[in-house]
Amino acid sequence: xxxxxxxNLPAEKRASLMALALQEFAEHDFATASxxxxxxxxxxxxxxxxxxxxxxxxxxxxxxxxxEATLLGALQTLGGRGDPLGDGFLQRLRGQMxxxxxxxxxxxxxxxxxxxxxxxxxxxxxxxxxxxxxxRIDHMRSLLVEAQASGELAGDYDPELVAHLLAAIMSGxxxxxxxxxxxxxxxxxxxxxxxxxxxxxxPIFDEVLRFISHGLRPASALV
Amino acid sequence: xxxxxxxNLPAEKRASLMALALQEFAEHDFATASxxxxxxxxxxxxxxxxxxxxxxxxxxxxxxxxxEATLLGALQTLGGRGDPLGDGFLQRLRGQMxxxxxxxxxxxxxxxxxxxxxxxxxxxxxxxxxxxxxxRIDHMRSLLVEAQASGELAGDYDPELVAHLLAAIMSGxxxxxxxxxxxxxxxxxxxxxxxxxxxxxxPIFDEVLRFISHGLRPASALV
DNA sequence: CGGTCATGTGACCGATCAGTCACATTTTAT
DNA sequence: ATAAAATGTGACTGATCGGTCACATGACCG
Numbered sequence: 464x465x466x467x468x469x470x471n472l473p474a475e476k477r478a479s480l481m482a483l484a485l486q487e488f489a490e491h492d493f494a495t496a497s498x499x500x501x502x503x504x505x506x507x508x509x510x511x512x513x514x515x516x517x518x519x520x521x522x523x524x525x526x527x528x529x530x531e532a533t534l535l536g537a538l539q540t541l542g543g544r545g546d547p548l549g550d551g552f553l554q555r556l557r558g559q560m561x562x563x564x565x566x567x568x569x570x571x572x573x574x575x576x577x578x579x580x581x582x583x584x585x586x587x588x589x590x591x592x593x594x595x596x597x598x599r600i601d602h603m604r605s606l607l608v609e610a611q612a613s614g615e616l617a618g619d620y621d622p623e624l625v626a627h628l629l630a631a632i633m634s635g636x637x638x639x640x641x642x643x644x645x646x647x648x649x650x651x652x653x654x655x656x657x658x659x660x661x662x663x664x665x666p667i668f669d670e671v672l673r674f675i676s677h678g679l680r681p682a683s684a685l686v
Numbered sequence: 687x688x689x690x691x692x693x694n695l696p697a698e699k700r701a702s703l704m705a706l707a708l709q710e711f712a713e714h715d716f717a718t719a720s721x722x723x724x725x726x727x728x729x730x731x732x733x734x735x736x737x738x739x740x741x742x743x744x745x746x747x748x749x750x751x752x753x754e755a756t757l758l759g760a761l762q763t764l765g766g767r768g769d770p771l772g773d774g775f776l777q778r779l780r781g782q783m784x785x786x787x788x789x790x791x792x793x794x795x796x797x798x799x800x801x802x803x804x805x806x807x808x809x810x811x812x813x814x815x816x817x818x819x820x821x822r823i824d825h826m827r828s829l830l831v832e833a834q835a836s837g838e839l840a841g842d843y844d845p846e847l848v849a850h851l852l853a854a855i856m857s858g859x860x861x862x863x864x865x866x867x868x869x870x871x872x873x874x875x876x877x878x879x880x881x882x883x884x885x886x887x888x889p890i891f892d893e894v895l896r897f898i899s900h901g902l903r904p905a906s907a908l909v
Numbered sequence: 910c911g912g913t914c915a916t917g918t919g920a921c922c923g924a925t926c927a928g929t930c931a932c933a934t935t936t937t938a939t
Numbered sequence: 940a941t942a943a944a945a946t947g948t949g950a951c952t953g954a955t956c957g958g959t960c961a962c963a964t965g966a967c968c969g
Binding site: 720721722732733736741742 | 925926927928929930
């Protein structure tokens, strides 16, 4: 965790420094990100940075926690639309899908940083707070259990397993969207955000949700 | 690509060197993997290695291509069981799921290296041959089109989209299995392979396939 | 003023890295 | 045997890295 000196910093200086740090660790993975480059860009001495944080990993952990908070906040305001209790499971899932993409669009550096955190070296990953991925799985599972109890979803699925499957589908949504737009998910790493308007996204969500709800077998098949 | 000198190497020396290189690049990502460490372990001079490959990336690209070939070979022998033409789509999908896990178990370093290749720096990724990921998607899509034509699967899904969804599900299978076994996919990165016998895996495949085929809605729901 | 304490500083350290090159050694051809 | 070509070698280069520390600067308080 940051040293007390960091908290005493003028808010403005602290914010601009963290913005640059976020940029550095979003653009490069943990091993490649450079503290030297960061302090050069920030115009402070390297010694100063080490008055704020114990080491590189300490800074990284702090940035990841901040980014998760930022994204979670965005997710909650975006996903709050629609009646959270009245809507069914599939409606809420659609809301989450949409909100996740919108949040990642609004905060690309934060989203990228969290991706980086997942593939950080083990000794760094151990110092991270419990990942938000686990929180998402748990949240998803509780939604599933609820929907199973209400009869909206088949009750004989293992909620934990399905939660992981849905998480996998949601994390695979990026390539799905890119493929639909004609990009190559292997080569290109980003899509111009102006291409991602609801007119494109909604039909994709429709089809994905139909898959989740109905599966692949033909509608005429007997139960 | 490797220099001619590399091809002239005695097969045994070439193989043992490549085994050590595979280990190095499987254990560390591209930025962290060290040519110096590799040549030390291999007991050859650094200059020698640079008689075989132009640079670090050249070696990496070669290793990835080899690993993909190894895994593809394992996949084909494993997945070849069962009548490839007579079986339906879902049977073949199950075969692929099983074979993918078995292949990754039999060749853990190769599987890890290919993971690393996906997250290599862009300038390195550009030098890789077309990823096998794209091949898998294409293969999956052709299977889907076929199954749609035969009426086994609903015809009004976009095969490209569904292919990506299935690819996401298959790549999410790891955490699913780990969760079922009581491991934490965030903390632990590996599961003892002896825990992965068919008795554990088959019920998981059953449930995943039912999800893919029938979706989440209750069986009693009207069409 | 003077003294104390927090903060800022950047030259410096040891380590490591990818890649080179002048030279030694070995293999092949003549 | 000798020349020529191929291969092996490791000290070296220049760069970068994360992290330290002796010291300078400034703020606050008596």
